[in-house]
Amino acid sequence: MRAVIQRVSEASCKINGLATGEIAVGFLVLLGIEDADTEEDASWLAQKIIGMRIFSDENGLMNKALADVNGNILLISQFTLFAQTKKGNRPSFIRAAKPEKAIPLYELMIKTLENLSGKPIFTGVFGADMKVSLINDGPVTIMMDTKNKDNH
Template structure:
C-alpha cells in the first residue's frame, strides 16, 4: 500500500460540481492499493497515519500527530500511485489492484483508520472523477509505503 500524505489546513473533494466531503486541519491521504496488498498492509498503514508526527509542537518542531492536534483525515483512493512510466510515455497501471479488489480493501482501510485514530475520517468516492482541493500546510508531503513482504 502506498500513500501520499499531505499536512493541510483544509481539503475537500468535489464531484460533479458538488462538494462531496471536506475537512479542516489534518491530513489529506491519497491511498493506492497494489495487487499484492493484504489486510496486514491496511492495518500497518492505519496504525502509522494517525501517529505520524508531522505537526509542529510549541517549539516549531514536527513532533505532534494528527491525533494529538485533534485533526481530521480526508482519504482519497488513488490507483495512479502505482503507475509505471519507465517505458514509453504512457503510464501503465498493472501494479494497481483492479477495482473489484481495491474497493473492498479501500473500504476496509477507512474502517480501520476510523477505529485506530478515533478521529473524523472523510473520503472521496471510489472510482469517481473527483476534484481535490487543498491548502497544504508547510508544505509537508510524505510518501509512505507499507513494508515489503
Template sequence: MRFVIQRVTEAAVRVDGELLGQIEKGYLVLIGVAESDTEEIADKMVKKMTGLRIFEDEQGKTNLALKDVGGSLLLVSQFTLYANCKKGNRPSFIEAGSPEKANALYEYIIKKCRESVEWVETGRFGADMKVSLLNDGPFTIVLDSEKL
C-alpha cells in the first residue's frame, strides 16, 4: 500500500465539474493499493499517517500532528502509484490491486480515518477526477507499507 501525503492549506476533488470533496488545512492523501494488501496493512498505514507530526508548532518546528491543528483529510484513490516503468515508456499497472480489492480497501481506509479525524472528504473510486491543491511547504511524504 502506498500513500502520498501532501500537507495542504486547501485541496479539492471534482468529477465532471461536480465538487465531491474539499478541505482546508490538512492532508491530501493519494492512496494506492496492491493485490497483496490487507486491512491489517491499512490499519498500520492509517495509524502512521494520522500520527505524523508535520505541522509547525509555535517555534516553527514540525512537531504537531493532524489532530493537534484540527486538520482535515481528502482521500483520493490512485492506482497509478503502482506504475512500473522499468520496460519501455508505457507504464504497466499489473502490481496494482484489482478494482474490487482496491475499492474495498479504499472504503475501509475511509472508515478507519473517520474514526479518528473529524473532517474526512473523498474522491470517487475509478472516476476521472480533477484534483487541485495548495501544497503547504511544499511538504510531501510517501508512505510505503513495504518500508514501514
C-alpha cells in the first residue's frame, strides 16, 4: 500500500457536484493498493497514519498527532499511486490491485482507521470520478509505502 498523507486545514471530495466527504483540520490520505498488499499492510499503515505527529505544538514544532488537534481523515482511493513510468509517456497501472482485491482492503482501512481514531472516516467513492479539493497546511506531505517499512 502506498499513502500520500497531507496535513490540511480543509479538504473535500465531490462526485457530480455532490460532497461525499468534507473535513476541516486533519489529513487528506490518498491510498493506493497493489496486488501484493495484505490485511497486515492495512493494519501497519493505519497505525502509522493515526500516530503521525505532524501538527504544530505551542513551539511550532511538529509534535502533535491527529487526536491532539481533534482532526479528521478524508480517505481517497487512488490506484494511480502505482503508476509505472519507466517506459514511454503513458503510465502503466499493472501493479495496482483490481477492484475485487482493492475494495475489501480499502474498506478494511476505513474500519481500522475508525477503530483507532474513534471517529468516522470521510471518504470518496471507490472507482468514481472524484473532484478532490484541499488546502495543504504547511505544506506538509508525507509519502509512505508498506513495502518499505524499514525506511519509515
